[in-house]
Each structure stands twice: as C-alpha cells, then as structure tokens.
Amino acid sequence: MEHVIQYSYVVAAALFIYGLKQLGSPATxxxxxxxxxxxxxIAVVAALLDQGIVEYQWIALGVVxxxxxxxxxxxxxxxxxxxxxxxxFNGFGGLASLLVGWAALxxxxxxxxxxxxxxxxxxxxxxxxxxxxxxxxLSERIGSGAVLFSxxxxxxxxxxxxILAGSVMFxxxxxxxxxxxxxxxxxxxxxxxxxxxxxGADMPVVISLLNSYSGLAACAAGFAVNNNILIVAxxxxxxxxxxxxxxxxxxxNRSLANVLFSGFGSGxxxxxxxxxxxxxxxxxDAYYILEAASNVAxxxxxxxxVAQAQHVVKELAELLEKNGAEVNFGIHPVAGRMPGHMxxxxxxxxxxxxxxxxxxxxxxRMENVDVAIVIGANDVVNPAAREIESxxxxxxxxxxxxxxxxxxxxxxxxxxxxxxxxxxxxYKDNTRMLFGDAKESIGTLIREFS
Amino acid sequence: MIPAxxxxxFILMLSIFLGFELINKVPATLHTPLMSGAxxxxxxxxxxxxxxxxxxxxxxxxxxxxAAVALATINVVGxxxxxxxxxxxxxKKGS
Numbered sequence: 001m002e003h004v005i006q007y008s009y010v011v012a013a014a015l016f017i018y019g020l021k022q023l024g025s026p027a028t029x030x031x032x033x034x035x036x037x038x039x040x041x042i043a044v045v046a047a048l049l050d051q052g053i054v055e056y057q058w059i060a061l062g063v064v065x066x067x068x069x070x071x072x073x074x075x076x077x078x079x080x081x082x083x084x085x086x087x088x089f090n091g092f093g094g095l096a097s098l099l100v101g102w103a104a105l106x107x108x109x110x111x112x113x114x115x116x117x118x119x120x121x122x123x124x125x126x127x128x129x130x131x132x133x134x135x136x137x138l139s140e141r142i143g144s145g146a147v148l149f150s151x152x153x154x155x156x157x158x159x160x161x162x163i164l165a166g167s168v169m170f171x172x173x174x175x176x177x178x179x180x181x182x183x184x185x186x187x188x189x190x191x192x193x194x195x196x197x198x199x200g201a202d203m204p205v206v207i208s209l210l211n212s213y214s215g216l217a218a219c220a221a222g223f224a225v226n227n228n229i230l231i232v233a234x235x236x237x238x239x240x241x242x243x244x245x246x247x248x249x250x251x252x253n254r255s256l257a258n259v260l261f262s263g264f265g266s267g268x269x270x271x272x273x274x275x276x277x278x279x280x281x282x283x284x285d286a287y288y289i290l291e292a293a294s295n296v297a298x299x300x301x302x303x304x305x306v307a308q309a310q311h312v313v314k315e316l317a318e319l320l321e322k323n324g325a326e327v328n329f330g331i332h333p334v335a336g337r338m339p340g341h342m343x344x345x346x347x348x349x350x351x352x353x354x355x356x357x358x359x360x361x362x363x364x365r366m367e368n369v370d371v372a373i374v375i376g377a378n379d380v381v382n383p384a385a386r387e388i389e390s391x392x393x394x395x396x397x398x399x400x401x402x403x404x405x406x407x408x409x410x411x412x413x414x415x416x417x418x419x420x421x422x423x424x425x426x427y428k429d430n431t432r433m434l435f436g437d438a439k440e441s442i443g444t445l446i447r448e449f450s
Numbered sequence: 451m452i453p454a455x456x457x458x459x460f461i462l463m464l465s466i467f468l469g470f471e472l473i474n475k476v477p478a479t480l481h482t483p484l485m486s487g488a489x490x491x492x493x494x495x496x497x498x499x500x501x502x503x504x505x506x507x508x509x510x511x512x513x514x515x516x517a518a519v520a521l522a523t524i525n526v527v528g529x530x531x532x533x534x535x536x537x538x539x540x541x542k543k544g545s
Contacts, residue, residue: 016491021475044497058519066525096521230497
C-alpha cells in the first residue's frame with residue numbers, strides 16, 4: 001500500500017508540473033488549472049489510504065467545513081476584490097503549514113526534523129499574520145498607509161533575535177514546550193511587524209512575496225512530515241511567488257529591500273513644481289477627435305475598476321473599431337492591485353485577451369497612436385519617471401502616452417495618484433483633461449457615437 | 451544507503467529550478483490566475499494534515515491536524531474554483 005501511495009504522489013507531481021506548463025497560454029490555461037486540481041485530488045486520495053489513519057471523522061469534518069467556506073468565497077468574490085482574497089487564502093495556507101509543523105512534533109525527533117518543524121512554524125506564522133495585515137490594508141479594513149514609529153528597527157531586531165534564540169533552544173531542548181510557544185508567538189508578531197510599515201501602493205509586491213512564503217511554508221512542512229509531494233508543490237509555488245515579486249519590483253524600479261524597509265507610499269508628497277497649464281476638454285469635443293482617429297490606445301488603471309467603468313470602456317472600444325479605428329489596451333504591470341489584475345478586470349468585461357498589450361509591446365507603437373485615453377491611471381503613465389530626476393518614481397518604466405498625438409486623461413479632479421506624486425503629463429501641450437466620473441464621461445462619448 | 455533528508459533536499463533543489471523555468475513562461479496577462487492557482491497548490495499542506503488528523507489519538511496533534519485540514523481545504527477548493535472562474539472569462543477575439 002505504501003508503494004501505491006508514493007507512486008500516486010509521483011503522478012500528482014507530474015500533473016502539477018504539466019498543469020503549470022499549460023498555464024503558459026490563455027488558450028490552454030483553464031485546462032491546466034483542471035489538471036492541477038486533478039493532481040491535488042490524487043494526492044489527497046493517496047494520503048487518505050495511509051495506514052496510520054484510523055479515524056476519518058475529523059478529516060471529513062475539516063474537509064467539508066473548508067470546502068463550504070472556500071467554495072462560497074470563490075463564488076461570491078468580486079473581481080476587484082481578488083487581491084484581498086488571494087491575501088486571505090495565502091494566510092490560511094500559512095497557518096495550515098504552521099499547524100502541521102507543530103503537530104508533527106513527536107518526542108525523540110531528530111535535529112534535522114526539529115529544524116524543519118521550526119522553519120515551517122516560522123514561515124507559516126509570518127505568512128499568516130502578514131497576509132492578514134495585507135488583507136486588512138487591501139480591503140481598507142485598516143488604514144492602507146505605512147505604519148512607522150520610532151524604535152521600529154530596534155523592536156524588529158529584538159523580535160528576530162528572540163526567534164533565533166528560541167529556535168536554537170527548541171532544537172536543543174525539544175521537550176521544553178516553552179521554546180516552541182515562544183517561536184510560535186514571535187513569528188506571528190513578526191508577520192505583523194513586517195507588513196505594517198509597507199504602504200498600500202506596494203501591496204502588489206507584498207502579496208506576491210507572501211504567495212511565495214506560503215509555498216515555502218508548505219515545503220518546510222513537507223520536510224517535517226517527510227513527504228515528497230509537499231516539497232515539490234511547495235517549491236513550485238515558492239518559485240512562482242519569487243518571480244512575480246521580481247516582476248513587480250522591476251515594474252516599480254525598486255529593490256525588494258527598498259519596498260520592505262523604506263515605508264515608501266506613506267503619502268509623503270515631493271514638492272515638484274510643474275510648468276504649463278491644464279487644458280480641459282468637453283466630452284463633445286473629445287468625440288470629434290476620437291471620431292477622426294484611426295489608432296486608439298486605452299491605458300486603464302485601478303481607478304477604472306473603482307469607477308466600475310470597464311464595461312462602458314469595452315463598449316467604447318467596440319464603437320471605435322466599428323468606426324474603423326484600431327484599438328489596443330496598454331497594461332502596465334502594476335496597473336491593478338496585484339500582478340495581472342487589470343487583465344482579469346478587462347476579461348470580465350469581455351475584452352479579448354489578444355487586444356491587451358504589455359507595456360513593452362505598446363510603447364514602441366505609441367508614436368503612431370492618434371489618441372491615447374488614460375482612464376483612472378496616474379503614476380504608470382507619469383513622464384516624470386523619464387524626465388525629472390528628483391521625482392520619487394524616476395527610472396520606473398512607464399507607458400509613454402505623452403508620445404501619442406493626443407492624450408485624453410479621464411480624471412475626477414486634480415488630486416495626485418495613489419503614491420501621491422505630481423504628474424507633468426496633465427500639463428503637456430498634447431494632453432486634454434476630461435474631468436468627471438470616468439463611467440459618466442465615457443457614457444457621454446458613447447451617446448455621441450450612436 | 452543515502453539518508454532520507456538528502457533525497458528530500460535533492461527533490462527540493464530540482465523543483466525550485468523547474469518552478470523558475472515553468473513560471474517564467476507564464477504571460478503577464480495570466481499572472482492573477484497564476485497566483486490564485488499557485489495558492490491552491492500551496493494547499494498541498496492538506497496532504498500532510500490528513501495523516502495527522504486521523505491518528506485517532508485525542509491529543510493536541512490531532513486537533514492541530516484537524517484545524518490544518520480545514521484551513522488547507524479552504525485554500526484548495528477556493529483557490530481552484532476562483533482560478534477556474536477567472537480563466538473562463540479569458541476569450542480570444544471573435545470567439
């Protein structure tokens with residue numbers, strides 16, 4: 001029977017890998033996810049065959065409760081709320097790994113096992129509370145700003161020292177549970193302390209990183225309970241999170257250390273003076289320019305999702321295409337609140353994925369664009385990133401909408417963006433500001449067309 | 451006989467390299483489903499939790515295991531379902 005179980009894990013690992021491979025293209029991604037789910041089912045059934053299992057009622061109770069909660073959450077969640085949900089699920093994964101590590105502790109365990117137990121408790125605990133804080137910040141249940149106080153570094157250093165000391169003592173005296181409880185408590189506190197100094201604008205990096213941690217925690221738990229499939233699956237998730245973290249950091253031109261330790265995005269506004277004047281435009285005049293355009297680029301930001309404007313944007317794009325224009329969407333990697341978030345929001349509004357261009361694909365085409373429409377985006381189209389060396393976002397790759405012949409910026413008012421940085425784009429000669437609620441402004445444009 | 455922990459470390463090392471190769475090929479447009487799908491995969495802790503929750507011993511480890519089963523199942527079921535919901539929305543032009 002042990003052979004059946006172990007070979008089932010081999011099959012499951014192969015299917016996880018094949019499923020992830022299918023995720024390489026939108027055409028096969030859905031099947032890839034199914035294959036991955038089948039792999040999970042095989043692994044779970046194999047685990048149930050374990051001869052050490054004599055009672056099934058607690059397992060059944062846990063599975064039913066988890067499936068009801070998870071299924072309900074997956075059905076009800078709004079696509080705009082995906083980042084919060086991923087953060088919440090990450091946290092549950094982390095806590096599960098913490099509990100497995102803890103439960104795996106048996107008297108007389110070897111030092112190697114003890115080290116992996118403490119690692120799974122530590123990573124799992126940090127992932128759990130860190131994700132809960134990220135969830136709170138993303139869902140705005142707690143303030144999304146960075147929380148900084150004097151002596152923060154000293155407090156954090158003491159916590160890290162406490163964790164190290166507790167871990168070493170635990171490995172030396174595994175029968176004294178005081179050390180175990182100390183590490184559990186401190187790792188939970190450390191997760192909170194690690195995420196509170198990070199501002200709302202940096203949350204895409206944080207959830208990517210926590211995603212990676214939840215995988216690594218599963219990996220450590222795999223070592224603790226001596227199980228291959230946990231290690232393989234956990235490592236795949238860990239690698240995925242690390243790659244996404246890197247992509248997010250690169251898209252913001254910041255190092256990971258800078259994101260984690262600087263408290264950027266806390267709303268400190270640099271006083272850059274921008275010259276020029278704001279040129280507002282009415283929806284009617286905007287219509288005449290759009291009507292004559294043969295190449296239109298739409299650059300959405302999170303503000304578009306907040307205004308629930310994605311469906312009218314899709315309608316406008318269709319009308320422009322019927323009018324003979326080529327329409328593309330330019331998506332900045334940090335346009336949403338998590339990697340790829342904007343693509344999901346547009347997919348929900350039935351925008352075909354081949355119309356969504358990545359930043360590196362749309363920028364070379366920008367000089368041929370007649371009208372670039374910026375909807376609810378600010379920092380990701382800010383030319384200060386190229387032009388003003390003193391700007392906090394200098395060097396960040398942006399979508400160069402200012403190189404298009406005309407730029408429309410749809411904006412509620414002149415307040416600065418999520419990161420609180422002045423935007424010279426609004427003052428450029430070829431920029432026209434279309435003030436008002438994005439949904440209403442586009443609604444007016446659509447009525448002009450029909 | 452090679453010790454078990456060396457085998458496990460070997461598997462870890464290979465899996466990490468494989469993970470980097472696989473994930474690098476996922477296009478930016480699929481990064482959110484990738485993340486929620488990866489989240490579901492990290493619910494693999496369920497497999498470890500199951501054996502701990504079924505020992506029949508009414509001790510702390512059993513309760514911790516049962517709680518871990520519930521939490522990891524939320525991850526697995528919720529993660530796969532929401533990923534499927536998202537991927538069903540991705541359509542090619544004209545289809």
